[in-house]
Amino acid sequence: MRSDPLAYLAAELETLKAQGLYRRLRVLEGEQKAKTTVDHRVVVNLSSNNYLGLTTHPRLRARALEAIERYGVGTGSVRTIAGTMTIHAELEQKLAAFKKTEAVVVFQSGFAANAGTVSAVLDKDDIVVSDELNHASIIDGCRLSRAAIKVFPHKDVAAARKILESLPGGRRVLLITDGVFSMDGDLGPLPDLCSLAEAHGCIMMVDDAHASGVFGANGRGTIDHFAMHGRVDIQVGTLSKAIGVLGGYVAGTRPLIEFLYHRARPFLFSTSHPPAVAAACIAALEVLMEEPQIIERLWENTRFFKAGLVNLGFNTGVSESPITPVIVGDGALAMRLSDRLFESGVFAQGIAYPTVAVDKARVRTIVTATHTRDELQFALDAFAAVGRELGIVS
Numbered sequence: 001m002r003s004d005p006l007a008y009l010a011a012e013l014e015t016l017k018a019q020g021l022y023r024r025l026r027v028l029e030g031e032q033k034a035k036t037t038v039d040h041r042v043v044v045n046l047s048s049n050n051y052l053g054l055t056t057h058p059r060l061r062a063r064a065l066e067a068i069e070r071y072g073v074g075t076g077s078v079r080t081i082a083g084t085m086t087i088h089a090e091l092e093q094k095l096a097a098f099k100k101t102e103a104v105v106v107f108q109s110g111f112a113a114n115a116g117t118v119s120a121v122l123d124k125d126d127i128v129v130s131d132e133l134n135h136a137s138i139i140d141g142c143r144l145s146r147a148a149i150k151v152f153p154h155k156d157v158a159a160a161r162k163i164l165e166s167l168p169g170g171r172r173v174l175l176i177t178d179g180v181f182s183m184d185g186d187l188g189p190l191p192d193l194c195s196l197a198e199a200h201g202c203i204m205m206v207d208d209a210h211a212s213g214v215f216g217a218n219g220r221g222t223i224d225h226f227a228m229h230g231r232v233d234i235q236v237g238t239l240s241k242a243i244g245v246l247g248g249y250v251a252g253t254r255p256l257i258e259f260l261y262h263r264a265r266p267f268l269f270s271t272s273h274p275p276a277v278a279a280a281c282i283a284a285l286e287v288l289m290e291e292p293q294i295i296e297r298l299w300e301n302t303r304f305f306k307a308g309l310v311n312l313g314f315n316t317g318v319s320e321s322p323i324t325p326v327i328v329g330d331g332a333l334a335m336r337l338s339d340r341l342f343e344s345g346v347f348a349q350g351i352a353y354p355t356v357a358v359d360k361a362r363v364r365t366i367v368t369a370t371h372t373r374d375e376l377q378f379a380l381d382a383f384a385a386v387g388r389e390l391g392i393v394s
């Protein structure tokens with residue numbers, strides 16, 4: 001009998017169970033909405049990145065269905081062979097206008113956009129200077145590029161400057177930050193980092209995955225929020241979060257985008273989006289332009305919920321965005337808090353090491369524009385009761 005060469009994986013899972021860190025996948029039985037059914041329970045949903053509620057917006061649904069009728073369900077090819085349809089080109093043109101850049105290329109996901117772009121623009125002789133809390137897709141892109149990786153402490157511009165001053169001359173350097181950090185909800189120090197990049201002749205790159213649809217005029221992102229147009233060479237965004245659909249994109253100059261057509265491996269070697277995805281994303285951009293009041297509703301709900309958590313005595317860290325962590329420290333306690341909230345009708349996912357530092361485990365919450373005040377108050381009442389029960393607040 002052949003012995004199982006993967007037996008060590010079961011042992012690893014047993015260790016996670018013993019540490020209270022084992023997670024079962026929770027399953028949504030209905031739509032991705034502010035209140036939905038998860039694992040047979042109706043819950044107020046604070047776990048999605050569906051900031052504006054666009055996953056179920058009638059305009060997006062209608063356009064996706066129309067695209068299926070018109071173009072079918074798949075593209076049958078990668079973009080560089082036969083998988084570029086007029087609807088992909090239309091989406092890219094509209095995104096470029098939205099981001100105020102010369103051109104845009106769309107990838108299958110934000111992860112693919114980051115990993116594919118960093119690994120394409122750098123090679124082994126180059127250097128990347130990266131915030132320690134940058135997203136995993138940036139870290140993977142850096143590793144794939146084989147460039148030397150220099151990490152600076154979170155948002156520490158002085159430390160980034162010190163690294164840049166210590167580098168040998170004549171090397172290509174990429175300075176990279178998230179626009180909004182996905183676990184703490186704070187903003188990258190874009191004005192200072194852009195000045196630093198300019199002073200040292202670096203390529204400046206920002207991953208604005210959590211900012212598009214949330215910050216800036218009509219949700220144009222942190223580059224717009226900080227008035228940094230023209231000072232960021234490579235902007236990444238996603239279509240999977242506030243936009244409500246799926247995908248990632250890079251916005252920049254025409255030569256950058258054309259270079260990525262030739263060298264970004266996820267673009268070259270993975271099939272393009274179904275036409276319904278592109279159509280729904282176009283409709284989402286129209287919603288951002290025509291219904292900016294939904295962004296204001298997101299912020300009103302964010303302010304209400306954040307203030308409620310702080311008044312109850314929870315540690316919400318340094319968040320400046322709708323991502324509001326409730327930091328409890330210990331991983332098992334975070335999972336227990338999440339489980340008890342779920343039993344009380346609130347879905348807020350626990351997050352522990354390695355996604356965050358060992359002593360920074362948390363429950364992560366994101367409100368959306370579509371939560372009602374009653375739903376948010378219900379969630380705050382559940383946090384109060386469970387927080388007291390577990391001794392997190394008094």
Ligand SMILES: Cc1ncc(COP(=O)(O)O)c(C=O)c1O
Nearest residue numbers: 109110111135182209238240247
């Ligand atoms: C900061 C950041 N960048 C990139 C991504 C990847 O985006 P996507 O979900 O579209 O692959 C995420 C999503 O988790 C993210 O939080």
